[in-house]
Amino acid sequence: MGIITRRIAVNGARLAAWFMLAFALFPERAAAMHIADGILPAGWAGLWYVVAAPFVALGLRGMRVQSARSIHFKPLVGLTGAAMFVISCMPIPIPIAGTTSHPCGSALTAIIVGPTITALIASVALAMQALFLAHGGLTTLGANTLSMGVIGGFTGYAVFHIGMRLGLGAWASAFAAGLLADWATYAGTAFFMATALAESGKGFSMFLALLAAFAPTQVPLGLLEGFVTAGAYGFIMRRRPEILTVKTAVEPV
Amino acid sequence: MSFIKDITSSVTFLMEKWSGVDDTVVAKFAQAAGRPPAPGTFDGMGDLGLLMFLLAGLAGGFALGYFYRGLFGEKAGRDKAGGDVV
Numbered sequence: 001m002g003i004i005t006r007r008i009a010v011n012g013a014r015l016a017a018w019f020m021l022a023f024a025l026f027p028e029r030a031a032a033m034h035i036a037d038g039i040l041p042a043g044w045a046g047l048w049y050v051v052a053a054p055f056v057a058l059g060l061r062g063m064r065v066q067s068a069r070s071i072h073f074k075p076l077v078g079l080t081g082a083a084m085f086v087i088s089c090m091p092i093p094i095p096i097a098g099t100t101s102h103p104c105g106s107a108l109t110a111i112i113v114g115p116t117i118t119a120l121i122a123s124v125a126l127a128m129q130a131l132f133l134a135h136g137g138l139t140t141l142g143a144n145t146l147s148m149g150v151i152g153g154f155t156g157y158a159v160f161h162i163g164m165r166l167g168l169g170a171w172a173s174a175f176a177a178g179l180l181a182d183w184a185t186y187a188g189t190a191f192f193m194a195t196a197l198a199e200s201g202k203g204f205s206m207f208l209a210l211l212a213a214f215a216p217t218q219v220p221l222g223l224l225e226g227f228v229t230a231g232a233y234g235f236i237m238r239r240r241p242e243i244l245t246v247k248t249a250v251e252p253v
Numbered sequence: 254m255s256f257i258k259d260i261t262s263s264v265t266f267l268m269e270k271w272s273g274v275d276d277t278v279v280a281k282f283a284q285a286a287g288r289p290p291a292p293g294t295f296d297g298m299g300d301l302g303l304l305m306f307l308l309a310g311l312a313g314g315f316a317l318g319y320f321y322r323g324l325f326g327e328k329a330g331r332d333k334a335g336g337d338v339v
Binding site (some may be wrong): 034041064071075076082091099100101104132136137189197206209214239242243 | 270271272273274276277278279280282283286288290291293294296297302305306307308309310313314316318319320321323324325
């Protein structure tokens with residue numbers, strides 16, 4: 001076995017052991033922004049599929065184009081995809097609320113590979129979670145892709161680049177992107193729930209009630225996601241800054 | 254006033270210790286609206302759900318380590334022994 005192969009195996013096994021430990025400690029259903037099968041009526045579930053589909057299609061196109069332009073792009077998508085899959089089903093205890101919830105990873109993914117490919121990655125990660133981990137559902141995959149991949153991804157991407165243009169600096173922009181993308185994702189979930197489930201004329205009040213119910217958990221978790229996004233972005237900037245320019249040929253900044 | 258009452262009562266959903274907000278928020282609102290979540294694929298099948306979590310952790314962790322090594326492991330495509338990384 002060559003030295004490189006051995007290092008890959010050792011690093012992979014080490015990380016896998018940590019994640020196995022984390023999953024073993026928290027084996028309960030831990031989805032949070034995920035809407036499970038059965039919650040959305042068929043008409044609403046179908047509508048959100050239709051709305052999400054063009055973003056996923058654009059992600060597929062972007063993936064094809066950018067993979068042809070850079071040999072680093074597929075490993076980058078592999079890394080961000082695995083990260084989003086793991087992050088978005090990892091329950092984090094929030095002591096002040098006494099509950100658990102998960103970050104989304106949408107902002108970091110969107111900053112690195114672009115928002116449409118984030119939608120594609122989210123759809124794959126969410127489909128696997130629905131099939132194997134009882135997180136979310138196949139009938140609600142469109143709504144969940146929209147909230148985590150599209151709303152979270154585009155919010156994170158936009159906030160990051162607006163922050164950079166305003167001269168906030170990379171750290172503050174990445175922090176704001178992580179924070180607001182997380183909150184936007186949960187606001188998206190609240191919107192999909194309220195539009196589908198509220199009685200006539202009570203949609204807005206249900207939306208506010210859902211936001212209020214999410215807030216004690218998601219306010220601190222959003223801050224955590226902001227720090228993680230800024231930390232990861234800073235790490236890439238120091239270690240391999242050229243990675244951050246891989247995607248810009250297709251998705252304009 | 255009714256939505257203030259809704260908000261107040263919704264916050265009390267969060268009193269169940271360490272439950273995920275899918276249960277304390279999403280599922281409870283859905284149940285209140287008469288559309289409870291459907292059972293998951295491996296619900297009620299013993300430790301099969303736990304096994305799937307372990308396998309997902311293994312697969313996700315391996316993919317993270319593998320691609321991390323490829324992208325960040327060695328500077329400028331060279332290993333520590335000085336050979337080119339293929």
